[in-house]
Amino acid sequence: MHETAFQIFVNALLANNFVLAMFLGLCPFLGVSGKLDTALPMGVATTFVMLVASLCAYGLNLLLTAFHLEFLRLISYIVIIASAVQLVEMVLKKYSPALFRALGIYLPLITTNCAVLGVALFQTAREYDFIQSMTFSLGGGAGFTLALVLMASVRERLQLSDVPSLAQGTALSLMLAGILSLSFMGFAGLGG
Amino acid sequence: MSAEHLPIDQAPATPTGAMIRTLGLVSAICGLIIVGAYQGTYDAVAANKRIAMERAVFKVVPAAKSIEEYLAKADGGIAKAGAETPAGAIRFFAGYDEAGKLVGVAAEGSARGYADIVRVMFGYDPACQCVRNIGVVSMRETPGIGDKILVDRAFLENFKELDARLTADMKALANEIKTVKHGSKTGAWQIDAIAGATITSRAVGRAINDTAQALLPRLAPNLDKIGSKS
Amino acid sequence: MSDVSTTGHWDQFMEGIWRQNPVFVMVLGMCPTLAVTVSAVNAISMGVATTFVLACSCLLVSMMRNVVPKEVRIATYIVIIATFVTAVDYIIQAISLALYDALGAFIQLIVVNCIILGRAEAHASKNRPAVATYNALGMGVGFTIGLLALGSVREVLGAGTLFGVSLFGANFQPWVIMVLPPGGFFVLGAWLLFFAWHARRKERQLREAGQHA
Numbered sequence: 001m002h003e004t005a006f007q008i009f010v011n012a013l014l015a016n017n018f019v020l021a022m023f024l025g026l027c028p029f030l031g032v033s034g035k036l037d038t039a040l041p042m043g044v045a046t047t048f049v050m051l052v053a054s055l056c057a058y059g060l061n062l063l064l065t066a067f068h069l070e071f072l073r074l075i076s077y078i079v080i081i082a083s084a085v086q087l088v089e090m091v092l093k094k095y096s097p098a099l100f101r102a103l104g105i106y107l108p109l110i111t112t113n114c115a116v117l118g119v120a121l122f123q124t125a126r127e128y129d130f131i132q133s134m135t136f137s138l139g140g141g142a143g144f145t146l147a148l149v150l151m152a153s154v155r156e157r158l159q160l161s162d163v164p165s166l167a168q169g170t171a172l173s174l175m176l177a178g179i180l181s182l183s184f185m186g187f188a189g190l191g192g
Numbered sequence: 193m194s195a196e197h198l199p200i201d202q203a204p205a206t207p208t209g210a211m212i213r214t215l216g217l218v219s220a221i222c223g224l225i226i227v228g229a230y231q232g233t234y235d236a237v238a239a240n241k242r243i244a245m246e247r248a249v250f251k252v253v254p255a256a257k258s259i260e261e262y263l264a265k266a267d268g269g270i271a272k273a274g275a276e277t278p279a280g281a282i283r284f285f286a287g288y289d290e291a292g293k294l295v296g297v298a299a300e301g302s303a304r305g306y307a308d309i310v311r312v313m314f315g316y317d318p319a320c321q322c323v324r325n326i327g328v329v330s331m332r333e334t335p336g337i338g339d340k341i342l343v344d345r346a347f348l349e350n351f352k353e354l355d356a357r358l359t360a361d362m363k364a365l366a367n368e369i370k371t372v373k374h375g376s377k378t379g380a381w382q383i384d385a386i387a388g389a390t391i392t393s394r395a396v397g398r399a400i401n402d403t404a405q406a407l408l409p410r411l412a413p414n415l416d417k418i419g420s421k422s
Numbered sequence: 423m424s425d426v427s428t429t430g431h432w433d434q435f436m437e438g439i440w441r442q443n444p445v446f447v448m449v450l451g452m453c454p455t456l457a458v459t460v461s462a463v464n465a466i467s468m469g470v471a472t473t474f475v476l477a478c479s480c481l482l483v484s485m486m487r488n489v490v491p492k493e494v495r496i497a498t499y500i501v502i503i504a505t506f507v508t509a510v511d512y513i514i515q516a517i518s519l520a521l522y523d524a525l526g527a528f529i530q531l532i533v534v535n536c537i538i539l540g541r542a543e544a545h546a547s548k549n550r551p552a553v554a555t556y557n558a559l560g561m562g563v564g565f566t567i568g569l570l571a572l573g574s575v576r577e578v579l580g581a582g583t584l585f586g587v588s589l590f591g592a593n594f595q596p597w598v599i600m601v602l603p604p605g606g607f608f609v610l611g612a613w614l615l616f617f618a619w620h621a622r623r624k625e626r627q628l629r630e631a632g633q634h635a
Contacts, residue, residue: 023454030449075508079501113534174607177607226505
């Protein structure tokens with residue numbers, strides 16, 4: 001079956017949203033979604049790293065398959081993602097200090113974001129070609145950003161409302177995430 | 193944490209040689225563990241995969257007692273399947289009865305359903321040129337709605353004898369296999385959708401049609417080659 | 423934490439199960455927690471796999487704690503964890519392919535489960551192998567219990583079964599949303615609410631007991 005790039009993008013963005021339907025990248029989703037000003041840069045930084053990781057993983061997988069070393073896939077993916085994050089950090093610092101200041105603090109956190117490793121693993125499992133892999137990671141990153149921004153906006157408004165003290169904190173965030181996830185279920189079938 | 197504070201960027205308190213030695217040692221230990229686990233489980237994993245595949249094939253070709261795996265190559269030829277599938281080739285399974293006579297062919301197709309991709313295995317009977325049975329390899333459709341394709345009697349009735357004849361020049365199916373709205377089935381090549389689960393039903397139809405359109409024209413001229421168990 | 427007797431081992435073990443339960447108290451490792459807990463069987467399998475990786479990695483990290491230079495320690499931990507995850511990946515495939523398909527990519531994603539890296543860095547790298555292993559086992563069991571609490575509730579409500587056994591007979595109308603993604607968020611949120619309520623009630627009882635005395 002051949003999926004068009006557009007279908008893959010829409011599905012990763014909405015119908016199978018990385019955070020709300022596939023449960024990838026929940027730690028930053030619950031941790032960094034308190035404020036809108038931090039949610040957006042975090043999402044953009046993650047999307048960027050996901051693209052780089054997807055690119056590296058695609059090349060690496062060609063290499064591993066050629067030498068029949070599939071059992072080293074996981075370990076090499078995680079190492080290459082960690083190195084890619086380091087590299088992105090160094091390049092940004094040298095060539096775009098402004099962007100580095102905006103994104104810098106989030107970059108080290110992204111190494112252990114399972115959305116990034118998830119992109120690499122899913123594109124391999126689904127045997128996506130180069131273009132498909134790129135759109136998949138772009139859609140996944142955009143979906144992550146969308147979920148993060150939505151969640152942050154809701155939580156900012158909730159600070160002004162009278163929430164029972166028992167429910168404050170993670171429990172409330174989870175309930176909100178559940179409602180968001182419920183509404184994203186309405187997108188199912190969109191990429192058909 | 194900015195880059196300046198990362199341990200890696202600090203003036204090394206440990207000589208580089210020691211770091212490389214340690215990393216080498218760790219890699220060696222880890223390499224041993226991974227290769228050990230891979231080798232130790234290789235036979236069991238291969239056996240499991242074969243059993244799972246055989247179970248799926250026997251489900252859609254119930255008359256089969258043994259199966260062989262083939263590739264229908266892009267140039268129209270047929271070959272025994274190896275570990276890899278070359279570009280453009282379609283993997284399929286030929287099922288044989290006790291006497292070693294071909295009783296059916298099984299192949300897999302996939303299409304996007306409601307929630308995610310639906311992968312379907314279907315059985316093709318060369319004698320009647322029709323699709324006989326289907327089985328779902330994997331899906332994530334809504335429980336209670338989309339997963340009716342597994343159990344809905346009326347829906348499964350479609351695959352008792354689903355017409356998959358080829359045109360006279362054997363280039364394509366005479367009639368496209370298509371899922372139609374519930375209650376509007378008119379031809380033997382149509383699939384009557386489950387009311388309320390039209391998208392999933394359509395995915396099943398598309399999955400079968402895509403694979404059948406590609407596989408059957410290559411299979412038809414070569415049927416005698418796989419006609420009996422080699 | 424260096425003074426360890428037999429009770430010390432027990433304490434190390436129990437810490438992860440109750441006081442610092444990774445699911446309900448620390449709220450770590452959320453991705454697999456929510457993704458695979460659509461049934462009790464999946465929950466237990468994921469828990470056991472994670473416990474295995476956690477215990478083996480912590481043991482190895484602890485054994486090597488004096489030879490690994492601090493500059494490369496994180497890299498070392500990640501490589502060690504990835505190794506054991508790869509091993510578990512193959513072991514599960516060898517045991518049951520159906521289970522492997524049900525858990526999907528989340529077996530490999532154990533690598534980035536923050537519980538494991540957190541334990542390796544915060545505990546195993548500072549303690550003797552025996553202590554580290556007991557603590558890791560406790561964390562693993564605590565994680566498994568958390569997964570099971572979610573998985574069984576979701577399976578009972580969403581499918582009317584527990585460990586695949588039908589509970590309510592044929593007329594039960596399953597609450598399907600519970601086995602879909604939103605259900606995972608709702609059930610975990612409800613559990614957290616329950617624990618918050620429990621803690622508050624206990625606090626009040628203690629206070630009242632103090633006033634009466």
